[in-house]
Amino acid sequence: MGDLDDLEVDDADELSLDEEPPGSQLLQSTSKRVRMIFSVMASPNRIDILRILNSKGPLTYSELKSLAGFKSKKESGKFAYHLRKLLRQSLVALNKSERRYTITNLGKLVLSLARQIEERSIIESGKMYVRTSHDSIEEFNTQKIIQSLVREAGLPLELAQKITEEVENRIYKYQTAYLTGSLIRELVNSVLLEHGYEEYRHKLARVGLPIFEVQEMISNAENVDNGVEGLLFKTGQIVFAEHLLTSTLPKDMADAHLSGDLHITNLGLWSILPDTIFINVKALIEDGIDLKGKSLSVCRIPSVKTLNDLSSALSMIIALISKEASQEVVVDDLIPLLSRYSKDLSELERKLVDSFTTSSIVVGYNNMSTVVSFRIPLGTEQKIVKTVLSAYKTYAKLTPIPRIGLVIDYEKGRITDVSEILSKIITLGGKVMFAKHKTSQKGITCPKNSTSTVLHLGSLSINLPRLAFESNKDETYFRARLALLMKPALDSMALRKKSISNLIRLGVNPILAANTQYMQRSTVSLVINLVGLQNAVYGILGFKDDKKGQEILHKVIETAVDIASKKDKDLGINVIVCMTESDGSERFIALDGRKYGKGSVQQITDTETYSQGIVFDIDKLSSLTGKSAEITECNKIGKILNGSFLIQITIPKGTKAGDIKKVIEKGASITSSFKPVMQAPICGNCGFKDEKLGDKCPACKSTYII
Known part of the structure; x- marks a missing residue:
């Protein structure tokens, strides 16, 4: 009609x-x-x-x-x-x-x-209408407030009716002819707070950004990478981070993070993605990737029969799997996968360069710092290994900041066979880790003989100097505070595992969902990272860096490992303790400086970060042997820890490839794992990168070198 x-x-x-x-x-x-x-x-x-x-x-x-x-x-x-x-x-x-x-x-x-x-007629009619968050205008209805109070906050019906009546009276009192959903929610929360119902108000809180901050983000969009996707990703991270701190984490853990007792990396992704994944690329390609109904715009990978097929499949796998971890994906068995294509090594190298460079366009879309690392075992398939390293060198030269890395496993091979090309890769800013086992760029180890997919849930670092400041130089009390903090932290991480497992089951991580069969065919570890141990023991508790002081340091680690072992049994999840780098170290120093005074912090560290593992410079390394006290102490700590212990070797900017080659070979001769760290200069104007880049870019003549 x-x-x-x-x-x-x-x-x-x-x-x-x-x-x-x-x-x-x-x-x-x-x-x-x-x-x-x-x-x-x-x-x-x-x-x-x-x-x-x-x-x-x-x-x-x-x-x-x-x-x-x-x-x-x-x-x-x-x-x-x-x-x-x-x-x-x-x-x-x-x-x-x-x-x-x-x-x-x-x-x-x-x-x-x-x-x-339409809007003016609504106002003139004398009725009250609400602009909802669902892109609609609806007549004001108190029943919807009652329903939200009961459904979202869990209020008893009688109390919900009482609160709604008061909110309605205020709305009529203010004579607000045009309402929004957010305004009504603010009024409801205000009434709840006035009546002392803080817990109910907490459940009704809106998660989001103030209008001013949104405008500021848009105004400063030039500082955001990846265009519109980066802007949306940053906004989403802020929302999920606030949700984590206000709704997901227990209040004591949220307070511990905000106060600086501990630090959670990637707050917005913490309850959504695992931090580190160890996965077998050979099995992925041979089994095929079944995304089911997810990512329908992504090409399905056919059976791999030719080198061209392999190049396409490898590129797609790197791009897809990088979105399923927040920090790093360690890919194993690349060399066996490539062995059947050894007849034409030059063509294989070209295809690998294509795979690395094309996949890097997508890496970082959802998770801007995720690294995909390939484990390269030395000692077998030497020609294939050198071909992969040569392809990676080209990739590192073409890419200003690489998102693909290498883990060189020299347990069964000699570093000297590849140290020359690896030294050149390092001068170009390539990400290289050396170890005698499966490990990540941060030194997080994979369980030995593990054939299934391994997920590490970490990103939680404990501020040991803070605990030491609060312990009045009593090392027993210090260790007790550490134990008290670790227990609820691990309980929160167990909740995180449930959240991530559920999302994988729902297919949010399609490759993990297929590869782990909804977490039944995978190993999961919870990782606690100790930051500032040396600063706490030697700088605050007052012990010297001698035998007695080292014994105290070992006791602290043993306390953490003991708590981890007990929680391992209680939770039924593998719990490990490590000492590796953390992005929370600088934050810890800033917060401790405000609380205890900058002078107190400067007395315990001469750098801008607290201790993270062990750091050697080139000069110090050159004087060490396998029997040196420093290396003996590193080995001792590594044995006590049930996780990982990162040893970093800092290389000054501008160091020649020949000198880096000596550093690599020396490091391999005295320790089981280490990571060279060197800043490679890049032209901030055009992205040009070369080991000969000086104060002026030879390509665009710019002096903006970063």
């Missing part, structure tokens, strides 16, 4: 327009034009068509018809009639080459006018 009424009204309008009194032809045509446009606005169906084209256009005839709700054949004539009206008045235009309909500028003006008329 509605459409037939529209038809009758419009026809009547058209008849009446023909009976205009004589007058100025210009005024007459203008008046007729306006009347015709208003007649078009009289139909809600035509207003809907304009709204659809404004939000979703350009659209084909069939797409527009379906979205407008004209789905049966009987309604085809009605839809054609309404569309013809809009076309005649130039409110809608047809692109004849593409056969798509779009809204014109005049149509947008009419739509805006219709919206203003």
